[in-house]
Amino acid sequence: MAASHRKPPHALLVAYPLQGHIIPAVHLAIKLASRGFTITFVNTEAVHHQTCCAARSSGTDLGHDIFPAARASGLDIRYELVSDGLPVAFDRSLNHDQFMFAVLHVLSAHVEELMRKLSLRADPPLTCLIADTFFVWPSTLAKKFALPYVSFWTEPALIFSLYYHMDLLIRNGHFASHDNSKDTITYVPGVVAIEPADLMSYLQETDVSTVVHQIIFKAFDEAKAADFVLCNTVQELESDTISALQREKPFYAVGPIFPAGFTRSAVATSLWAEYDCSQWLDSKPPGSVLYISFGSYAHIGRRDLEEIAHGVLGSTASFIWVLRSDVVSSDEPDPLPEDFTEESQGRGVVVPWCCQVELLKHRSIGGFLTHCGWNSILESIWCGVPLLCFPLLTDQFTNRKLVVNDWMIGLDLGRRNKVNREEVSKRIESLMEGEAGNEARKNIREVRRVLEIALTPEGSSHKNFDQFIADLTKYGEQINGV
DSSP: OOGGGOOOOEEEEEOOSSHHHHHHHHHHHHHHHTTTOEEEEEEEHHHHHHHHHHHHHTTOOOTTOSOHHHHHTTOOEEEEEEOOSSOTTSOTTTTHHHHHHHHHHTHHHHHHHHHHHHHHHOSSOOOEEEEETTOSSHHHHHHHTTOOEEEEEOSOHHHHHHHHTHHHHHHTTSSSSTTOOOSOBOOSTTOOOBOGGGSOGGGSOSOOOSHHHHHHHHHHHHHHTOSEEEESSOGGGSHHHHHHHHTTSOEEEOOOOOOGGGOOOSSOOOSSOOOOOHHHHHTSOTTOEEEEEOOSSOOOOHHHHHHHHHHHHHSOOEEEEEOOTTSSOTTOOOOSOTTHHHHTTTTEEEESOOOHHHHHHSTTEEEEEEOOOHHHHHHHHHHTOOEEEOOOSTTHHHHHIIIIIISOOEEEOOOTTTOOHHHHHHHHHHHHHSHHHHHHHHHHHHHHHHHHHHTSTTSHHHHHHHHHHHHHHHHHHHHTTO
């Protein structure tokens, strides 16, 4: 058949049902569709319901689809919903383990049912499965339907490598031991050295029988069977780690995966109603406002939150604090100290949620007190905003190492259960007004330039994305005997 008559490649793209994973998955879908792919994007009913509720409170009715604007621009992106095995109204934040259990044991059956339907009626036919690395079934299902499996990793390559080499950590007594070793880790390929305290939180635990550990073990068995891995990082930032992973399997650093022009996404991805803070920010001098957010997923202890709140009050910085109602717990909707609002009047604003991209781009933002989620770090780098790091769980401890120790684009706030208000005030002043903050600000501008160059036509991420498409196409032709 002549190449001009070939049907376009058709990727089934399954997003992990957490906002920090959905955002890059949506942007990847748009990026692939812009290169001629047909995309069927799979979301869970619960995530779609929450997204619709958030949009409705802002005056937008999404209906049954989040991609109409993308299709109106000429992109072929279709949208399917599956159940995660729990009722839509079930509180997944308050009942985290039950939610993870459903993701582990139930979700795959609903995805398989959808794949069976699409294998019979999809036009063009499915040509590959792209799924978040943390799913426990993609390689198995891809084989069942004779499709290449592309594992989509939304975090740094360093973290992928540490999970990928869990067997080495176990063998050396750094993980899954009753008394995990505290010796510096120097044996992971492509990782010069890392301290055990900088491992992801789940690798620092001694009880590895939890549902989350089951997911991690199974997910990385599946990842080792992936045909390709796409990673939301930049080659130049993690070159040694990426080179080592490329010796294991086809691994492509294609980040940062942002919407074109780093603008507000045309696709609804927020699980909370977004408040417009621009008028308040416009009233503040350039670089004078500290932005505070602990992301879309992590929870923080009440004591730590109160110490941080008092530390913020004890500093001189203006601030905008994005504080989810469930950041301590779903049943503690008002966790700030009693007099916080009154004492911060005129100097600070607290809102439940906002568009982070728009906020970080604002000229008045001079620093970001963050939980160190990877999306937040990439967005902050792009906007040249230095970071004040307070990691809470999972990858955030390892991300902190990259930010503070490796790239020197941020400062430490402290560790969980040990932070105190006086130190918080000092660290805020240091970031916003001190020499350490100025140095981080200078460094982050240099790292931002690395990201910019990577996305140009001659840049590493652009070339790696081209290479991925070429390799995937060739592989698909081989397994289909074309």
